[in-house]
Amino acid sequence: MKAILFVFPFVLAVAYFPISQCQNLPLIEQTCKQTPYYGLCVTSLKSDPRSKTAGDVQAIALIMVDIIKAKAGGSLQHIEKLKQKYPALRVPLSACKDRFNAIIIGDVPQAVEALTKGDPKFAVDAANDAALEADSCERGFSGKSPITQMNKLNHDISIITASVVKMML
């Protein structure tokens, strides 16, 4: 009995303190504070297990680029489904498909290349462009978009990525 009473505070201590280190919160929070969408930045990074062991801003940036890629890929799939559901929106949806393709085959590879090979400004350009592509997709619907939330998400995570990379310049 006494043993449990003795051990319990230590259990609590272990439970409370190292959690922040396990989740790498200081780096994530410090980085996200400097982006325009703090909440989205934190939740996006936390949803990726790699963020727990990311050692520096570059690692965070690479995770964000991966998130752009994943979200763009998911968006493409969603767009295909919508083409069936809303045949009247075929034209703007096709334009959106091209936009998200450009993100995946252009912006993402350029960002990864720039970050890993050591000239991060090109990753800023790529991330900014990804935001622009999402914006352009949305504008193609002239106000009647069925994917506004999706486009905003893509836009915002791209902007977050650009501001994270800017910290490396």
Next chain:
Amino acid sequence: MLSWQRTAFHFQPQKNWMNDPNGPVFYKGWYHLFYQYNPNGAIWGDIVWGHAVSKDLIHWYHLPLAMVADQWYDIMGVWTGSATILSDGKLMMLYTGSTNESVQVQNLAYPADPSDPLLIKWVKYPGNPVLVPPPGIGAKDFRDPTTAWLTSEGKWRIAIGSRINRTGITFVYDTKDFINYELLRGVLHGVPNTGMWECVDFYPVSTTGEHGLDTSHNGPGVKHVVKASMDDDRHDYYAIGTYHEKNVTWVPDNPEIDVGIGIRYDYGLFYASKTFYDQNKKRRVLWGWIGESDSEIADVKKGWASLQGIPRTVALDTKTGSNLLQWPVEEVDSLRLTSKEFEKIELKPGSVMPLDVGSATQLDIVAEFELDKAALEKTAESNVEFSCSSSEGSAERGALGPFGLLVLADDSLSEQTPVYFYIAKGKDGSLKTYFCTDQSRSSEANDVNKSKYGSFVPVLEGEKFSMRVLVDHSIVEGFAQGGRTTITSRVYPTKAIYGAARVFLFNNATGASVTSSLKAWQMNSAFIRPYPDDDDERHSGTEPTHEVRGSKTKYLGNLLTSSLLFLNARNNFL
């Protein structure tokens, strides 16, 4: 629409991505341009050195890639570098390599066959790298070595940009052989809060004449320019000052407009620029990378991205003493075809006048403007500081501006790119002139850059307002007051293309009439194309006169000779 965007007389590879100009040099009768190139796509990546040659800086021939990423010390990128011609005529190339661990190092390369005027093949010094980041400097903060200049002690000196925290700096090294280097104490110069300095350039300018000076030149009647590309804000800045060789420092004439916080080469898209001394025509020539300002989707579709700006001579403005003058090289004039001249056209306030110049997508326009003196004196003073970029563009009407040209415009003016002057009257009654380019209505596309560019331009007593504008499809370059202020823009009209493009004169001022005289030339294509595969003239160094599809054996024979010469050259350098 996208295919229209390719330029006719600006340097660009046949396809894919390009960025920084590298190692420009005049050697054995040819101008050489190397450049950062991605052989695999229209985005930045897999960077190697592209290569082209020209007899006149305008008509270029594409050559095979000069250097690829085939060594551990440049496997992550064969990045920017500069050429130095030694006193005995030998050519040395220093460039930055990104190593297998993404560390930025400096490497030496030289021609495999120095007698080949086309400098097709290059050798990398087997002992590379010759320089690694100094202690305390970030592995990714050390790049873009300059052309070397000779010191009075007979050593070669180079500069390399870097940073310490947020202070941009440039290191200086001395070398006798381009293999062993001595890092000189301190830095040549640094400016706080400017961030990393890329593509540093350092060169002398004459205070007494407009001719260029060899990079090693020093003495009376000389000032030195320090230039750097700011990684943070993607602009190229320069400052004029005094170089002290002995204590290896450079002091700006005016610290308030120091490097990174003062004057820019160009107020539009213009980055990673580099000069070289052209000993052929005794001038200093400036190259600048002009990126795209459209969206990636367009670059992917069209299969290419980026241009080099039109090469410019650069010299000190001896009238002001405090800025440089840049002007398209004179060989650009050789592209001029038919012209139309307009004398003293009066433009009342709020007027737009079409100019019948014929085709309007490849133009060289030289225009002068005068305002009536009474209007200039009558105008009320204002204490609002004007800025091209925060203004409403050419739609913002002031008493004495805007007025200028509308290029790449369509008949209905639904698309237009104004290049114009705006004169503001300051608190003390003095006039301050601004030169701007307004992209806000340049295209109906909504995914292209629509910002306004520009800056203040000095206009001296007795001078008319003058501009030269080069239009070449998707690039517009404006030069004001003989090149005191320049603006490069990329524009992507959807309607004002091919035969539908027009040029207009306009005066949107409220309080003054403007009188303009101008001349507009149709510009020919430069027919930039690959160097012919098989040509007798190739090794004699003369320009190909016609394209010949000849036998491959001659080419292979030359290749064999080159390889043997390469082996000899290697032995000579080791």
